[in-house]
Amino acid sequence: MSAAAHARPGVIHHHDDARFELVCPAGSLPALKAAVDHGADCVYLGFRDATNARNFAGLNFDEAAIAEGIRYAHDRQRKVLLALNTYPQPDAWPLWRQAVDRAADAGVDALIVADPGLMAYASRQYPGLRLHLSVQGSATNYEAIQFYHEHFGVARAVLPRVLSVAQVQQVCENTPVEIEVFGFGSLCVMVEGRCALSSYATGESPNTHGVCSPARHVRWQQTPQGLDSRLNGVLIDRYEEGENAGYPTLCKGRFDVAGENYYALEEPTSLNTLELLPRLMAMGVRAIKIEGRQRSPAYVAQVTQVWRQAIDHARASQTRYSVHPAWMAELNKVAEGQQHTLGAYHRPWK
Amino acid sequence: MKIALGPLQYYWPRVTTLEFYAAVADWPVDIVYLGETVCSRRHELRLPDWLEIADMLAAAGKTPILSTQVLLESGQELKTLYRITENDRFAVEANDMGAVHRMQGAPFVAGPFLNIYSKPTLDVMAEQGAVRWVMPLEMGRAGLEQLQRDRPAGMQTEVFAYGRMPLACSARCFTARNRNFPKDNCQYVCMEYPDGLLLETKESQAFLTINGIQTQSALTYTLIHELEALSRLGVDVIRLSPQSRRMDAVVQAFRAVLDGQESAAQAHERLVPAMPEGPCNGYWHGRPGLDMVLPPQASAA
Numbered sequence: 001m002s003a004a005a006h007a008r009p010g011v012i013h014h015h016d017d018a019r020f021e022l023v024c025p026a027g028s029l030p031a032l033k034a035a036v037d038h039g040a041d042c043v044y045l046g047f048r049d050a051t052n053a054r055n056f057a058g059l060n061f062d063e064a065a066i067a068e069g070i071r072y073a074h075d076r077q078r079k080v081l082l083a084l085n086t087y088p089q090p091d092a093w094p095l096w097r098q099a100v101d102r103a104a105d106a107g108v109d110a111l112i113v114a115d116p117g118l119m120a121y122a123s124r125q126y127p128g129l130r131l132h133l134s135v136q137g138s139a140t141n142y143e144a145i146q147f148y149h150e151h152f153g154v155a156r157a158v159l160p161r162v163l164s165v166a167q168v169q170q171v172c173e174n175t176p177v178e179i180e181v182f183g184f185g186s187l188c189v190m191v192e193g194r195c196a197l198s199s200y201a202t203g204e205s206p207n208t209h210g211v212c213s214p215a216r217h218v219r220w221q222q223t224p225q226g227l228d229s230r231l232n233g234v235l236i237d238r239y240e241e242g243e244n245a246g247y248p249t250l251c252k253g254r255f256d257v258a259g260e261n262y263y264a265l266e267e268p269t270s271l272n273t274l275e276l277l278p279r280l281m282a283m284g285v286r287a288i289k290i291e292g293r294q295r296s297p298a299y300v301a302q303v304t305q306v307w308r309q310a311i312d313h314a315r316a317s318q319t320r321y322s323v324h325p326a327w328m329a330e331l332n333k334v335a336e337g338q339q340h341t342l343g344a345y346h347r348p349w350k
Numbered sequence: 351m352k353i354a355l356g357p358l359q360y361y362w363p364r365v366t367t368l369e370f371y372a373a374v375a376d377w378p379v380d381i382v383y384l385g386e387t388v389c390s391r392r393h394e395l396r397l398p399d400w401l402e403i404a405d406m407l408a409a410a411g412k413t414p415i416l417s418t419q420v421l422l423e424s425g426q427e428l429k430t431l432y433r434i435t436e437n438d439r440f441a442v443e444a445n446d447m448g449a450v451h452r453m454q455g456a457p458f459v460a461g462p463f464l465n466i467y468s469k470p471t472l473d474v475m476a477e478q479g480a481v482r483w484v485m486p487l488e489m490g491r492a493g494l495e496q497l498q499r500d501r502p503a504g505m506q507t508e509v510f511a512y513g514r515m516p517l518a519c520s521a522r523c524f525t526a527r528n529r530n531f532p533k534d535n536c537q538y539v540c541m542e543y544p545d546g547l548l549l550e551t552k553e554s555q556a557f558l559t560i561n562g563i564q565t566q567s568a569l570t571y572t573l574i575h576e577l578e579a580l581s582r583l584g585v586d587v588i589r590l591s592p593q594s595r596r597m598d599a600v601v602q603a604f605r606a607v608l609d610g611q612e613s614a615a616q617a618h619e620r621l622v623p624a625m626p627e628g629p630c631n632g633y634w635h636g637r638p639g640l641d642m643v644l645p646p647q648a649s650a651a
Contacts, residue, residue: 088468090489090496096468116447117470138465141422143431143448150451151474162521167423190565191421194463195518196488197558200567200639203632207465208488232638235551251518256550257528257560264549264560265524344521350533 017281017315020288023081023180024304027059027293032069034301036078039308043073044081044112046210046293050092051099052083053136054293055210066106079109083293085134086210087115097121104129112158113137114193119152132180133157135289136206138193140167142174149177156180158289160192161271164347169283178286183273184303185291186336187343189251189266197250202232213249220245229253246337270335271343274310274327278318299334306330351581353604354381354508356591357417357443359516359561361540364394370592371403375410377598378605381587382407383443385417385434389523389562390427391536397433404440415441418449420463421519421563443484450478457481462510467493469500482506484589487515487571490636491579498583506586511573512600513591514546514559514566514626515639524560544594545626556627557640567639569630574621575614575645576634577607596624615645 024040026032035043046052048060061069066080073080082103088096096118103111104126111129113119114136122129131148135158139145148154156178159168172179190197192206199205202217217232227239229248236253239245246252251265271291273280280288288311290303306327314321332338343349355374358367374382384400384407386392395403404414416434419427428448435442435452444450445461460466460475462484475483483501485494487510498507525547526536540547546559546566556568573580573588580588590600603621606612622629632641 087465088470090468090493090500093468093470115465115468115471116474117468117472120470120474137447138463139447141428141446141448143422143428143451144446147447147451162421163423164521170425189522190518190520193465194420196515196639197518197565199488199633200515200517200558203636203638205488207467207486234555234557234640235553238552254552255557256552256554257547260528261552264528265520265565266522347534348532350522 017318020281020286020311020315021180022304022307022311023287023289024300025185025290025293025295026069026300027054027056027295028297029061029065029069030297031293031295031300032080033072034297035304036073036076038301038304040078040304042079042081042109042287043069044083044289044293045069046083047099047102049095049099050089050210051086051096053085053134053206053210054083055086056215056294059294063102063106066108070107081110081112081132082106082108083112083134084118085112085114085136087207088118089208100125110156116148116152119148119154123152127153130155133177134193135160135182136193138191140191142171145171145175145177149175156286158182161188162191162344164350165276165279165345168280168285168345172284179284180287180289181273181280181285182271183277183288183290183307184331185271186249187266187269187271187341201234201250213247218248244337267339268337269339269341270331270337272328272331272335272340273342273345274307274323274331276342276345277310277314278321281314282318295334302330302334351577351585351608352380352587353378353601353608354383354587354589355379355601356510356513356589357383357385357387358592359388359514359564359566360544360546360592360594361389361392361394361538361562362544362594363541366544367395368403370597371407373598375407375412377601379412379590379601381413381415383415383417383589387417387420387445388519388564389540390419390424390430391533391538392540392562394541397430401437401439413441415443415459417443417461418445420445420461420516421521422446422448423521450475453479455479459508460484462486469497472497472500472505473502476502476505480505482508482586484508484510487517488633488639490634491576492636494583494585498585507584508587508589509573509580509585510571511576511580511588511590512604513571513593514568515571516564516566517558517639518565520563520565523563524565525562528560548627567630568627569640569642570625570628571633571639572618572621572625572629572631573634574604574607574618575631577604577614593624593626599624
């Protein structure tokens with residue numbers, strides 16, 4: 001299997017700024033069009049079920065929408081990637097296997113996959129179909145990436161949002177697999193694919209159901225102490241009069257630890273790596289991913305436009321690149337909690 | 351069914367750790383997982399120390415297994431990984447796909463963080479040399495029943511059956527964050543919390559446990575009521591995760607129930623006071639992990 005795997009298409013061994021890709025989220029057809037119209041090189045989307053990690057009501061694509069989305073993107077020389085990045089559950093393998101078949105039939109440009117069993121199926125059944133390792137595959141080191149490359153011909157890996165810039169560079173230097181990193185959007189503070197906090201509280205997690213802190217378990221309650229946000233009964237936060245209330249993602253609540261109440265795990269904040277862009281390009285990162293398939297077409301348009309400008313700017317001259325204040329202002333408007341951070345890329349965050 | 355002692359999740363002083371494993375030599379456990387799996391900054395014991403403990407336990411008739419670190423980021427962490435995967439004396443539990451890759455077909459135990467949720471993935475692991483897999487914590491009885499029907503010939507199954515559950519890991523150290531120390535200068539404060547640092551909601555519900563970069567459940571998972579069911583399902587090994595207090599009593603309670611010398615209900619009642627914040631078993635029943643479902647006779651008692 002390995003020899004054939006090495007011959008798979010799309011593995012680039014040298015970095016090439018001209019092929020640096022902006023990968024944008026599409027939770028719906030209007031979002032897909034917004035991404036394409038505002039300069040995305042690739043859009044990623046998912047089916048309307050538990051086979052992808054944004055399995056939210058009212059989101060995602062059926063066959064007709066995918067067909068139209070692919071037509072729209074391909075007519076404009078852009079790519080469509082399909083996220084199939086949850087773990088096939090013990091009794092429901094056919095759902096995930098058929099999702100691979102449906103994606104291949106639809107003519108997507110690549111599958112974004114986390115599960116080795118699913119990769120084995122896809123690489124056997126559709127040897128010409130390009131595979132990307134999802135961030136949910138938790139590959140934080142080049143040995144893990146090499147595993148997926150040698151056995152399933154994975155051409156690109158999306159890194160979890162836990163590595164520092166130096167660690168990203170180390171990965172880039174030691175693998176022939178293209179590296180994609182997160183540039184903007186909601187920040188996962190835990191290693192993706194290795195977090196069961198959501199199922200501990202609700203019974204449903206990204207790995208098993210494609211959801212984190214699912215909306216159907218959220219309750220808002222006004223009490224004399226303040227506005228409570230609960231997840232399946234667990235008090236995630238309590239807001240006083242005048243405080244901005246945020247969605248109760250459970251790692252971003254305020255909790256009591258050792259007599260102190262604070263954001264014990266992480267603040268409600270967005271990842272924003274605009275200022276790192278030239279460094280990431282120079283070390284050979286091949287693509288930047290924007291998070292947010294659950295966000296509106298207007299969000300997608302706005303964020304895509306800013307990142308398109310930034311990438312074009314950095315491509316023209318990495319040394320003269322600087323972050324325009326207007327870009328930051330635009331992005332902060334749509335950031336979670338109107339705040340941003342460099343997250344783990346910047347070592348002191350840890 | 352055999353009893354395994356899982357890898358120590360916490361950072362205990364060197365002497366405490368050595369005394370703990372010296373005692374383990376006399377406990378009724380068959381398998382002992384060893385090594386630092388959480389954070390490479392922890393250095394009270396280094397790999398040679400763990401190998402010495404492994405020798406001592408092997409001499410006492412136990413099967414030692416070296417567990418690899420769950421989150422591998424730095425070059426130094428990979429070097430430690432290679433020393434474990436290339437050792438020719440003890441078996442290895444792989445807790446990251448990088449570790450699976452480095453085993454290069456040699457036999458290994460596929461740890462609970464490899465996300466083995468389906469037959470095709472279990473088959474991939476078997477092809478790589480896995481001789482035993484550890485069920486993911488989130489999986490319950492229904493999933494296990496299916497995978498036990500599907501598992502490849504010769505593949506053993508291990509189930510996490512007691513302890514605070516390692517639910518998530520991060521690049522960030524939450525214990526250092528609590529003290530406003532940066533991770534790179536953490537001053538090893540996690541050593542002050544031998545069973546982790548409790549995280550409660552604003553209404554004092556014991557919710558999670560902070561253990562360095564790891565986040566655990568506050569409640570202690572227990573399958574003591576399910577040992578018969580596990581045995582019927584053909585589970586080969588149950589894993590008990592070390593805690594600082596009365597771990598000997600925990601091991602003895604599971605042994606006694608397995609040997610039919612004590613009822614699960616009785617043993618459970620004895621163990622609850624040893625749990626820092628009480629029990630849970632929701633995952634086993636396909637429910638939120640923090641739920642506790644007592645069997646009918648136990649809840650009536």
